[in-house]
Amino acid sequence: QVQLVESGGGLVQAGGSLRLSCAANGSIVITYSMGWYRQAPGKQRELVARISSGGRTNYADSVKGRFTISRDNAKNTVYLQMNRLESEDTAVYYCNADLLVLRAQSTVSYRTEYWGQGTQVTVSS
Numbered sequence: 001q002v003q004l005v006e007s008g009g010g011l012v013q014a015g016g017s018l019r020l021s022c023a024a025n026g027s028i029v030i031t032y033s034m035g036w037y038r039q040a041p042g043k044q045r046e047l048v049a050r051i052s053s054g055g056r057t058n059y060a061d062s063v064k065g066r067f068t069i070s071r072d073n074a075k076n077t078v079y080l081q082m083n084r085l086e087s088e089d090t091a092v093y094y095c096n097a098d099l100l101v102l103r104a105q106s107t108v109s110y111r112t113e114y115w116g117q118g119t120q121v122t123v124s125s
Contacts, residue, residue, distance in 0.1 A: 001104070002026035004095045009119030014121075016049055017083045022095030022116055024068035024076040029109050034071055034078035038121075045094065049080060062088070083123035087125040092118040 008020040024031060035050030047070035049059045057069055068081040078095060095116035102109050 002028060002099060002101050003092060004097055004114050004116035006093070006095050006116040006119045009093060009121045011122045011124065012085055012121075014085060014087055014123055014125045015086050017081070018085065018121060019082070020080040020093055020095075020119060020121075022078050022097075024099065024114070025098050027102035027104075028076060028099055029102060030074065030100035031076050032111075034095070034097045036069065036078070037094045037096055038089075039094070040091040048093070050096075051078065059099075083119070085121075085123045087123050089118070090123050091121060092111045093121050094118045 003025050004022055005025060006022045008018060010017050010018060033050055033052045036048040037045050038048050039045040047060055048063055049057060049067055051057045051069045053070050066084045071078045098112060098113050100109050100111045
């Protein structure tokens with residue numbers, strides 16, 4: 001069983017900062033890329049930032065220069081530091097991970113992606 005456990009969301013004023021964390025737990029063999037997505041009310045889920053196992057990053061244009069994604073491979077954890085938050089950043093933020101995991105009660109592994117449960121970020125103007 002694999003879980004992505006998110007933390008760090010909340011309410012913040014415009015111009016403020018928040019840091020999201022997401023830890024991948026369970027029968028993980030390899031953690032490939034990890035990332036953050038968000039979904040605002042009435043909108044489709046969109047990529048915020050993604051980081052490869054080697055540390056290569058990519059960001060949505062709307063967050064470049066304000067958000068920073070990082071990861072701790074030893075802890076299978078990805079972070080999203082969000083600075084200079086704007087009301088348009090209000091959304092539910094979801095962690096995503098591309099993983100090689102062990103099948104239950106087996107030595108067989110398979111590659112798949114997992115999603116966290118989502119954490120609310122609300123920016124008040």
